[in-house]
Amino acid sequence: MAGRATRNVTLRDVAERVGVTPAAVSMALSGSPRISASTAERVKAAAAELGYVPSSAAKALRSQRSGAIALIVPNSTQHVFGHSYFMHVLTGVSSAANERDAQVLVSTSASEASGLTAYERVMRSRTADGALVTSAAIGDRNIERLAASGLPVVLLGNYPDLPDASSVGWDDLSASRMVTEHLIVDHGKRRLLHVTGPLDHQTSVDRREGFLQAVRAHGQEIDAAVVEGDFSEDSGAAALDGTSFGDAGYDGIVFANDDMAFGGLQALRRKGLRSPEDVAIVGFDDFGLSRTTDPGITTVHVPAEELARIAAERLFALIEHPQGSPTRDDLEVSLVRRESCGCPRQDVVLLRD
Amino acid sequence: MAGRATRNVTLRDVAERVGVTPAAVSMALSGSPRISASTAERVKAAAAELGYVPSSAAKALRSQRSGAIALIVPNSTQHVFGHSYFMHVLTGVSSAANERDAQVLVSTSASEASGLTAYERVMRSRTADGALVTSAAIGDRNIERLAASGLPVVLLGNYPDLPDASSVGWDDLSASRMVTEHLIVDHGKRRLLHVTGPLDHQTSVDRREGFLQAVRAHGQEIDAAVVEGDFSEDSGAAALDGTSFGDAGYDGIVFANDDMAFGGLQALRRKGLRSPEDVAIVGFDDFGLSRTTDPGITTVHVPAEELARIAAERLFALIEHPQGSPTRDDLEVSLVRRESCGCPRQDVVLLRD
DNA sequence: TTTAAATGCTTAAACGATAAAGCAAGGGAG
DNA sequence: CTCCCTTGCTTTATCGTTTAAGCATTTAAA
Numbered sequence: 001m002a003g004r005a006t007r008n009v010t011l012r013d014v015a016e017r018v019g020v021t022p023a024a025v026s027m028a029l030s031g032s033p034r035i036s037a038s039t040a041e042r043v044k045a046a047a048a049e050l051g052y053v054p055s056s057a058a059k060a061l062r063s064q065r066s067g068a069i070a071l072i073v074p075n076s077t078q079h080v081f082g083h084s085y086f087m088h089v090l091t092g093v094s095s096a097a098n099e100r101d102a103q104v105l106v107s108t109s110a111s112e113a114s115g116l117t118a119y120e121r122v123m124r125s126r127t128a129d130g131a132l133v134t135s136a137a138i139g140d141r142n143i144e145r146l147a148a149s150g151l152p153v154v155l156l157g158n159y160p161d162l163p164d165a166s167s168v169g170w171d172d173l174s175a176s177r178m179v180t181e182h183l184i185v186d187h188g189k190r191r192l193l194h195v196t197g198p199l200d201h202q203t204s205v206d207r208r209e210g211f212l213q214a215v216r217a218h219g220q221e222i223d224a225a226v227v228e229g230d231f232s233e234d235s236g237a238a239a240l241d242g243t244s245f246g247d248a249g250y251d252g253i254v255f256a257n258d259d260m261a262f263g264g265l266q267a268l269r270r271k272g273l274r275s276p277e278d279v280a281i282v283g284f285d286d287f288g289l290s291r292t293t294d295p296g297i298t299t300v301h302v303p304a305e306e307l308a309r310i311a312a313e314r315l316f317a318l319i320e321h322p323q324g325s326p327t328r329d330d331l332e333v334s335l336v337r338r339e340s341c342g343c344p345r346q347d348v349v350l351l352r353d
Numbered sequence: 354m355a356g357r358a359t360r361n362v363t364l365r366d367v368a369e370r371v372g373v374t375p376a377a378v379s380m381a382l383s384g385s386p387r388i389s390a391s392t393a394e395r396v397k398a399a400a401a402e403l404g405y406v407p408s409s410a411a412k413a414l415r416s417q418r419s420g421a422i423a424l425i426v427p428n429s430t431q432h433v434f435g436h437s438y439f440m441h442v443l444t445g446v447s448s449a450a451n452e453r454d455a456q457v458l459v460s461t462s463a464s465e466a467s468g469l470t471a472y473e474r475v476m477r478s479r480t481a482d483g484a485l486v487t488s489a490a491i492g493d494r495n496i497e498r499l500a501a502s503g504l505p506v507v508l509l510g511n512y513p514d515l516p517d518a519s520s521v522g523w524d525d526l527s528a529s530r531m532v533t534e535h536l537i538v539d540h541g542k543r544r545l546l547h548v549t550g551p552l553d554h555q556t557s558v559d560r561r562e563g564f565l566q567a568v569r570a571h572g573q574e575i576d577a578a579v580v581e582g583d584f585s586e587d588s589g590a591a592a593l594d595g596t597s598f599g600d601a602g603y604d605g606i607v608f609a610n611d612d613m614a615f616g617g618l619q620a621l622r623r624k625g626l627r628s629p630e631d632v633a634i635v636g637f638d639d640f641g642l643s644r645t646t647d648p649g650i651t652t653v654h655v656p657a658e659e660l661a662r663i664a665a666e667r668l669f670a671l672i673e674h675p676q677g678s679p680t681r682d683d684l685e686v687s688l689v690r691r692e693s694c695g696c697p698r699q700d701v702v703l704l705r706d
Numbered sequence: 707t708t709t710a711a712a713t714g715c716t717t718a719a720a721c722g723a724t725a726a727a728g729c730a731a732g733g734g735a736g
Numbered sequence: 737c738t739c740c741c742t743t744g745c746t747t748t749a750t751c752g753t754t755t756a757a758g759c760a761t762t763t764a765a766a
Contacts, residue, residue, distance in 0.1 A: 008479065010722060021746055026724055036744060053469070053477035057419065058722035060410035061751045068458070068480075083440040083641075090443075090459065091436075098462040098471075103480060105421070105458055106443065109451040116406070118451075124406035126361065127421075127456060262645060288436075292615060294647040363752055374716055379754055389714060411752035414721045 009052045017046045060126070068103035069093075069315055070128035072119045074136045074143065078108060080198055080231055082259060084287030085304055089134055089156065092308025100316055107131075117142045123151045130315045132156060132308070137200045152318040154311045158202045166318060168311040168329040172203050175300045175333045176210025177217075179282050180254050182298075182335065184218055187280055187342045189252030191223040195239040195264065197231040197256040204231075207256045207284060225250070229260050236260025237267035245271070246278040252341075258283035258290040261297045265340070276342040286336050296338030303331050362405045370399045413479070421456035422446075422668055423481035425472045425499075429490045431461060433551055433584055435612060437640035438657055442487055442509065445661025453669055460484075470495045476504045483672045485509060485664050490553045505671040507664045511555045519671060521664040521682040525556050528653045528686045529563025530570075532635050533607050535651075535688065537571055540633055540695045542605035544576040548592040548617065550584040550609040557584075560609045560637060578603070582613050589613025590620035598624070599631040605694075611636035611643040614650045618693070629695040639689050649691030656684050 011022040018025065020039065028035045028043035035043075046052075060066045071093050073086065090106070097104045105128050109118045122128055123146065130152030136143040138161065147153050147165040155167040183189040194211040197204030208226060215224040227243075229235035236255055243249060245268065255261035261283030268275055275281050275295055283290050283299040290297035314327050337343040364375040371378065373392065381388045381396035388396075399405075413419045424446050426439065443459070450457045458481050462471045475481055476499065483505030489496040491514065500506050500518040508520040536542040547564040550557030561579060568577040580596075582588035589608055596602060598621065608614035614636030621628055628634050628648055636643050636652040643650035667680050690696040 008477070008722095011724095012722080022722080023724070023747080024745060026722095027745090030724085034744060039744080051469075051477065053474055055414065055722050056478040056480040057410050057413035058751090059724085061408065061414050061721090061753090062723050062725090064751070066410065083437065083444075087436040087440045094459060094461045103458050103460070103475070105456050106447060107456070108447045116404075121406055122456070124361070124404065125409040127409040288642075289645055292642055292645055361752095364754095365752080375752080376717080376754075377715060379752095380715090383754085387714065392714080408752050411721090412754085414723095414751090415753045415755090417721070 008055070009050045010055065011052070013050055014043065014047050014052050017050065018042050064126070066103075066126055066129050067101070068105050068128045069097060069312065069319075070105040070107050070119060070122050070131040072122075072131050072133045072146075073106070073108045074133070074140060075109070080135075080137075080201060082231070082287070084289070085285070086134065088287065088304035089308040092305040092310075093132060093312045096309045096312035096316070102316070117146075120146055120149075123149070130154070130319045132311050132315055135201065135203060138202055138205070139200070150322075152315060152322060154315040154318065156307055156311050158206065160202070164326055166314055166326045166328070168307050168314060168331070170302055170307070170331040170333050172206035173210040173213070175302075176207040176254070176256075176284070177214045178210075179284070179298075179300050179335060180211045180214035181217070182337075183252040183254065183280055183282060183341060184214060184222065187252070187276075189280055190221060191250045191252070192225075193239075193243065193250045193253045194224070194226045195229045195236060195253065195255045195260050196226060197229060197260075199228060204256055211254050223250075229256065231257050231259060233259045233263035233266075236263030238263075240264055240267045240271075246273055250279065252280040253282070255281060255283045258285045258287065258297055258299055261299070261340070262289055262293055265293060265295075265297070275340050280341045282341050290336070290338065293340075295340045298338045298341035298343060299336050301334045301336045303333070307331060361408070362403045363408065364405070366403055367396065367400050367405050370403065371395050417479070419456075419479055419482050420454070421458050421481045422450060422665065422672075423458040423460050423472060423475050423484040425475075425484050425486045426459070426461045427486070427489045427493060427496065428462070429493065429553075433490075433554060434488065435584070435640070437642070438638070439487065441640065441657035442661040445658040445663075446485060446665045449662045449665035449669070455669070470499075473499055473502075476502070483507070483668045485661070485668055488554065488556060491555055491558070492553070503675075505668060505675060507668040507671065509660055509664050511559065513555070517679055519667055519679040519681070521660050521667060521684070523655055523660070523684040523686050525559035526563040526566070528655075529560040529607070529609075529637070530567045531563075532637070532651075532653050532688060533564045533567035534570070535690075536605040536607065536633055536635060536694060537567060537575065540605070540629075542633055543574060544603045544605070545578075546592075546596065546603045546606045547577070547579045548582045548589060548606065548608045548613050549579060550582060550613075552581060557609055564607050576603075582609065584610050584612060586612045586616035586619075589616030591616075593617055593620045593624075599626055603632065605633045606635075608634060608636045611638045611640065611650055611652055614652070614693070615642055615646055618646060618648075618650070628693050633694045635694050643689070643691065646693075648693045651691045651694035651696060652689050654687045654689045656686065660684055 011025050015022045015025045025043050028040040094104055107119045107122055123131060133143055133155050135157035147162050155165050158169045159167055196208045199205060215222045227239040229239050253264055255264055261281055264281055265275055268279055273279055283297045286299045286301035290299045310329050364378050368375045368378045378396050381393040447457055460472045460475050476484055486496055486508050488510035500515050508518050511522045512520055549561045552558060568575045580592040582592050606617055608617055614634055617634055618628055621632055626632055636650045639652045639654035643652045663682050
């Protein structure tokens, strides 16, 4: 209630008030048995009265621990994945961090200064004790260096090229195969188009491969093509240009994410085609958009928040035991049937192999 | 490239390599004129070679500056405003912080420990040099204390009860009046319903008042009612229960945000009513959803990212000059005409008084 | 030639917290 | 009565950085 820009209260202030040394106050507040109960009592009262809060800088310097973790968003990610994905991730990270009274630092810039990326500086300066890296591009040298540097790092997503790094993800390939088979088997689609995400991201590569596996599994009966998109709504629409759909062309489209599916949906409408009647479409992610469109987009729900939560927990473990061997967690995804594939809207169904 | 969990490189290491004292290294790296050019050269080379990055904790302790700002999300906000709002805010804050090489700390928990909220601890511990507070509930004592504590704080939104705090916002009242008049004047609607947000938030109060002013300005010709919602999609739908629309009842609904407008849109459809033909509706925010629905929702676009960006800049200024008088910035909002009000879809139009 | 000032570093102190080691007083065992 | 162990605090050193003050040495000014 003091008001004013009061000078910060330190251990020394509390110590003077009680009539002991700062060291005694420190021990009292940390519950050392070497301090008498009565002194401890008086120290705690004085600390509360003065509004003492330990200096995080001093504590960090002394303990060599900042008590913060960094959530790193490579500049590529920021534009490739949408806001929604990142928001789910942040929610998961925050909740895990709150449980540990850890701070969350969001580091988005990757501008190189003197050869070090911004987040490598964050790590080396010990501003954070460890880092979570949201899905980076394949072959991102900065991430590779960070992962190889020995600093505690957990990657979100799949990184076949970085087998020594801890990561948390889900099986994009299987999920994509399943959702494609849903169109083939459950809806009898035979002429399929796949619109990929940017192919410098593992996610896009895996989802494409899943599509192709499903197509191959059904032999000659399937006509299939692949077009490259970039996860943006516009690219979903553009992918449909110059291609024919409906009875004359493709009867089903597997989009690598919901944004592109929405773009595709609008493009179809402009062509005078209806979904699912003329063309069945499915998306991927289920971050919110696919539920709000008309028709609702059938999609694969990915547990982004849980992903982040688990990744944060793995990171905390890694910070405690830096010598531990790398971990890998695989999460379950689920198929959400909405109208765009031809299903009546219904509840979530688990995807299993 | 070193690999391994190498012990951190400190000033001392650089100093030993060059053959001077740590103080000399510090001065050399900070470009002090008291250090000879040749020594400075050798110091910089050694620092680069060893990969020296200053310890943020030591620097913070010495300089009494952490170089970070906190983005505080009161637990009320988190559930009241959606993900989208927050994401725009985070983007704006990040970009402003990146320009200053400042770290961004996201603090969501408000769990009280020993009478201090989590974010008050963050501030008092000097983990951050200042804080940005996303729209808090009216009369949130914690925020009031924080704002009155003398610590650098900038509020996002409108806080008539905290005139001494710096804040950045836009005029919800005028905007709401304008969008309501759009229904009255441009579309000839005469029986209007307003669905508010949670009334413990200033935003909701202001948007309601704007609606009422527009109604009052058009005298007896208007039939109007107000129902309280909570900004959620469900509450938007629920607000329509037991009320009649179309020729028999209300012909226009002003929702205090887009999520509720979307909920209302679905509820109308379930009642067999069409928008805009039977009932014209308008929303508020334009964070993305309103563009994806069918019909698109006419809404007020609010510059959330710019809001955050400017707030961050004000905060940095406040950190530099804590004694400066409180600032207030008002941003422009714009009307985005889509189909739900009866307009043909068209471009953004600026709202002006 | 003497004095003053610039040059280029080193020494010392401080930021605030904490852990280890130190030390006085009291109590119990032998 | 001595010795040792508790008890309960104090002293001291440390984390890594920065800045003020100190001190030789050289250069410029008078």
